[in-house]
Amino acid sequence: MKKLILLNKEFHLYITHEQIKAEIDKLAKRITYDLSDKLPLFISLLNGAFMFTSDLLKRLDFDCNISFVKISSYEGSQSTGKLNYYFGLNEKIKGRNVVVIDDIVDTGTTLFYFLEELKALHPSELKVAVMFSKPDAIYPIHVDYLGMNIEKKFVIGYGLDYNGLGRNYKDLYKTTN
Numbered sequence: 001m002k003k004l005i006l007l008n009k010e011f012h013l014y015i016t017h018e019q020i021k022a023e024i025d026k027l028a029k030r031i032t033y034d035l036s037d038k039l040p041l042f043i044s045l046l047n048g049a050f051m052f053t054s055d056l057l058k059r060l061d062f063d064c065n066i067s068f069v070k071i072s073s074y075e076g077s078q079s080t081g082k083l084n085y086y087f088g089l090n091e092k093i094k095g096r097n098v099v100v101i102d103d104i105v106d107t108g109t110t111l112f113y114f115l116e117e118l119k120a121l122h123p124s125e126l127k128v129a130v131m132f133s134k135p136d137a138i139y140p141i142h143v144d145y146l147g148m149n150i151e152k153k154f155v156i157g158y159g160l161d162y163n164g165l166g167r168n169y170k171d172l173y174k175t176t177n
Helices: 017-035 050-057 109-119
Strands: 003-006 009-015 041-046 065-075 078-087 097-105 125-133 145-149 172-175
Touching: 017 050, 017 097, 017 125, 017 145, 041 050, 041 109, 050 097, 065 109, 097 109, 109 125
Parallel strands: 041 065, 041 097, 097 125, 125 145
Antiparallel strands: 003 009, 009 172, 065 078
16 A cells, blocks of 8 residues: 655545546536526635536536635644635626535534535535535535545545645555554
């Protein structure tokens, strides 16, 4: 089994890129079926969702808009419980079909508060696409398009990081403890 050490943690291969791509193919088909005639606005949450966003949107064969916001509620491997905005949304939301794309629902903090802010802007429809979800999020998030449920382990790779490192790995790795 492939393993790596990043800073002070040991990680083992958890989910391969091939498995991730297969799930994204399924998500793209569902999203195309649901939204191909609605000119949706996809809002990607950076930094973590950049790989998922890129892979997902390349599989959609219909017109859409894409925007990015940079929000974080994490420092190191723990959620701080508050949102930090680094750059925000510039698009008009009112009356739009909006899909928020995120890498993972862990505690749910980031998505919960961001979705509340978007709801106040009165989109026509607000959906959520997430690649990974862990059980027992503090804030329950309704995810319309979910790639995979994963164990409650700390993970890196495929956009997810540990103190800024590991985002570039194409596979997903988990801690052993």
